[in-house]
Amino acid sequence: MTAGILDSIHSPADVHALSDxxxxxLCGEIRKTLLSYGHLHGGHIGSNLGVVELTVAMHHVFDSPHDRFVFDVSHQSYVHKMLTGRARAYTDESRFGEVTGFTNPAESEHDSFVLGHTGTSISLACGLAKTRDMQCEVSGHADIGNVIAVIGDGSLSSAIAFEGLNNAAQQGGNLIIIINDNEMSIAEDFGGMYGGLARLRASNGTAEPNIFKAFGLDYRYVEQGNDVHALVEALRGVKDTDHPVVLHVHTVKGLGFEPEGPVEHGSDGCNQTNTQPHAGQCEANHWQNPDVSINKPLDARKYYGEMAMASLEPRFAKEPGLVVISPATPGSNGITRDFRERAGRHYVDTGIAEEHAAAFAAGIAKAGGRPVLATSATFFQRTFDQLQQELSLNRVPATLLIFGAGISGTDNTHSGAFDMPMFANVPDLTCLAPANGTQMLDMLAWATGPSDHGTVAIRMPGERVLALERATDMAYDPIERAADYEPASGLRGACPFTHYEIVKPGRDVAVLGLGNTVPLAAQVIRRLADEHGMDATLATAPQYSSLDDEALTMLAYGHRLVVTVEDGQLDGGWGEKVTAFYANATDRRLSSLRVLNFGASKEFTDRVPVDELCERYGLTCDAIIDRIRRVLSE
Known part of the structure; x- marks a missing residue:
């Protein structure tokens, strides 16, 4: 891939010197580069295509890193990286993996923060500007010049963005807040504030009331947000401002994105047929997989998400309180556009506002409804206070669907490995971990049914489970599978998933698999028998919020070693609790039992392949068997 003028850009100084x-x-070359990069490598393409001109104008007018840019979420920072010495990571296919999909100070002095979650840019910018101004008061100069936060209209629905706006107006001083308004989050924007933004766009920024002026902020509007010259003029007008100013820029997300061929099954489009191009304001261009023209099977998140939604949908007509809630990003979790349209008032997108979504669910449940809140494990982290207070403390029957949980090869801002220590240590929160799709539907049916219980979290099955179900022909079309589903008996009353199941009885060694690790635990048992002549016990745990004391006590008889396997952080996780149960037992038979825990280390990982992480953590069949044999030989 060649880039012409882009090849000559090695730092922002090179952008400063360019003619009109x-x-x-340069903008044309960057757009072509993004499209080619997305086709070959994949990534957040739509958000970057929309800010090509804005980012070029920013680096033409301002002087990074003396002037500081803070990109909200920072998934739209590809262009920024190209202009700050990292262009070859997008133009040279052999170097595609050199940079992350988000800003990262380890890569460049032009990146202020590691960012991958939403809504924080204004608050971070306030902090940079505050320290700069205080340094100036003392010494007359500072290391930081202009401070510029770039935040999308979708991110504005996050509560912390409003907190930042409120603080910025009070703080004063140089602070430039660029609102990149492309009329979308990943899907459409939802919330009352977006009517106000639409009126501002329709009036060229003159409509009242103006939400930004209401905060006490200066306000300016740029309609042609994909005109680099209009943006240069606007940015020069706010550069070196002595007070906070909002620059509201209207852009087109995914400008120039026109893939050929059919859309991947389960993705969300623009209300177009599969053969039409997707360009401009379109959910499908937010994330592009390599070779989008190839139909690929659904990943676990979309597969089990579609199956869950299909099981709930027939109940809507007779259950007015059954409501699915998504704090944005619905398509990532199998909540398809078609489902949303059919669900009507039974589906609510709160925007990127997980805390509100959790408290909203608590209100629905308190009124007698059965809310189902679905989002990523990494996004549930923002709801910890609501998990503890509004949901668990109030013992309301809400259901939480946790997607993307477990060890993954994602970037360091989106790891799902931390969910179990967070959820399992909240009192009165029932945490379930299905080992297959049918068990997931059973858990969902119980959690959303008439039983008297508090909040239930269901850790949705992952790729290892889906791979096993596909290998055994169980993973046919998720919607058909939901239609064929018949609930198990005993799904009313007290939680039917508290006890561990002895799948295969044995002796000497007992291997306990939790949720996604059941396939691995079963593989260990088979190989112990086939290759080492060991008749070991296989047990499965369908929940991780409490221990099955009876089952653990029983395993102490006839076994010398208990092995726990989980695909999450070991520190504070499920396996450690099993170890503590035996270690603290007063019965000598229990306290003398050896226990091995297999899971993830407490660390941030950045784009490390899952297989490599499993090798690192000893979460492989060979590593587990090797440790079992070594302990038994001692």
Missing amino acids: RQLDD
Whole structure:
């Protein structure tokens, strides 16, 4: 891939020197580079295509890193990286993996923060500006110049963004808040504030009331947000401002994105047929997989998400309180556009506002409804206070669907490995971990049914489970599978998933698998028998919020070693609790039992392949068997 003028850009200083005509040429080359990169490598393409001109204009007018840019979420920072010495990571296919999909100070001095979650840019910018101003008061100068936060209209629905706006107005001083308004989050925007933004766009920024002025902020509007020259003029007008100012820029997300061929099954489009191009304001261009023209099977998140939604949908007509809630990002979790349209008032997108979504669910449940709140494990982290207070403390019957939980090869801002220590240590929160799709539907049916219980979290099955179900022909079309589903008996009353199941009885060694690790635990048992002549016990745990004392006590008889396997952080996790149960027992038979725990280390990982992480953590069949044999030989 060649890039012409882009090849000559090694730092922002090179962007400063470009003529007006060269700015246009550079924007065109960057857009072509993004499209080619997305086709070959994948990534957040739509958000970056929308800010090509804005980012070029920012680096033409401002002087990074003296002037500080804070990109909210920072999934739209590809262009920024190209202009700050990292262009080859997007133009040279052999170097595609060199940079992350988000800003990262370890890569460049032009990146202030590691960011991958939403809504925090204004608050971070306030902090940078505050320290700069205080340094200036003492010494007359500071290491930081202009401070610029770039936040999308979708991110504005996050509560912390409003907290930042409120603080910015009070703090004063140089602070430039660029609102990148492309009329979308990942899907459409939801919330009352977006009507106000639409009126501002329709009136060229003159409509009242103006939410930003209401905060006490200066306000300016740029309609042509994909015109680099209009943006240069606007940015020059706010550069070196002595007070906080909002620059509201209207852009087109995914500008130029027109993939050929059919759309991947389960993705969400623009209300177009599969053969039409997806360009502009379109959910499907937010994330592009390599070779989008190839139909690929659904990943676990979409597969089990579609199956869950399909099982709930027939109940809507007779259950007015059954409501699915998604704090944005619905398509990632199998909540398809078609489902949303059919669900009507039974589906609510709260925007990127997980804390509100959790408290909202508590209100629905308190009124007698059965809310189902679905989002990523990494996004549930923002709801910890609501998990403890509004949901668990109030013992309301809400159901939480946790997607993307477990060890993954994602970047360091989106790891799902930390969910179990967080959820399992909240009092009165029932945490379930299905080992297959049918068990997931049973858990969902019980959690959303008439039983008297508090909040239930269901850790949705992952890729290892889906792979096993596909290998055994169980993973046919998720919607058909939900239609064929018949609930198990005993799904009313007290939680039917508290006890561990002895799948295969044996002796000497007992291997306990939790949720996604059941396939691995079963593989260990088979190989112990086939290769080492060991008749070991296989047990499965369908929940991780409490221990099955009876089952653990029983395992102490006839076994010398208990092995726990989990695909989450060991520190504070499930396996440690099993170890503590035996270690603290007063019965000598229990306290003398050896226990091995297998799971993830307490660390942030950045784009490390899952297989490599499993090797690192000893979460492989060979590693587990090796440790079992070594302990038994001692």
